[in-house]
Amino acid sequence: MITQKRLGLSQLAAVLAILGAAVLAIGQSHQANPQNVDTGSGSASAKSNARQEPSPSPSPRRQENKKPADPTRYTYEFTQPQFTTRHILIEHDAAGNGKITFERQGEPTPMVEPVELSTAALGRILGLWTELHFLDSTEDYQSAKQFPHLGTMRVTMNDGKRNRTAEFNWTNNKQAFALVNEYRRVADQAVLVFDLGVARENQPLNAPQLLTSFESLLNRSGLSDPYQLVPLLREMTTDEHLPLIARNHATRLLKRIEK
Secondary structure, eight states, rough: OEEEEEEEHHHHHHHHHHHHHHHHHHHHHHHHHHGOOOOSOOOOOOOHHHHHSOOOOOOHHHHHHHOOOOOOOOEEEEEEETTTTTEEEEEEESSEEEEEEETTOOOOEEEEEEEEEEEHHHHHHHHHHHHTGGGGGOOOOOSSOGGEEEEEEEEEEOOSSSSSEEEEEEOOOHHHHHHEEEEHHHHHHHHHHHHHHHHHTTOOOGHHHHHHHHHHHTTTTTOOOOOGGGGHHHHHHOOOOSSSHHHHHHHHHHHHHTO
């Protein structure tokens, strides 16, 4: 029995020795070939390299779709020294953004205000310039009859390469007549907005009279785009600095425009 036990212990020791040698061999193999061990650093490096790769350049078709902005500039000018508003100058780009400068009797400093033509107004105005073929035309828009007491109008178009100005005090050309009327509406609306702003800040008692002028312009289609004035009218309906009669009038005008 003692001999058998010793034999069993000897066999067990031999088996353990073999297993230990196998584990050691496997460990040495992994140390000799570290690339076989995935620690995650390899994927991180690959991701880093992927980030550093330059992004592909836009396709030629995408570059072709990026058209430069239209450089064309448009100008309308009105002068009549005897009028209350004796001089008006409107300048804007092809997107309808620009400014208005106007001078009044008894005021030595011109007023300069930003102008943003509505989509509808800009469409009408640019359409009329196109119908006139203004830069290609040499037509003199001045009619045979002179009406200098009505003031002199001057329109200018500059596309960056060509520049042309036409001046007249009356015209029989339907497109030219419609064009200066559109600019007159832009001017009247811009001046009205300016005056209403002054009234709200400093002269609230002038608001009722100005709103009467507002309604008169609205009645004769004298505003460039009444919908642009909706936010202003809404503010005026609740402006407690204004007389109640002015707030009520603003409410009526607002309802009329929003119909």
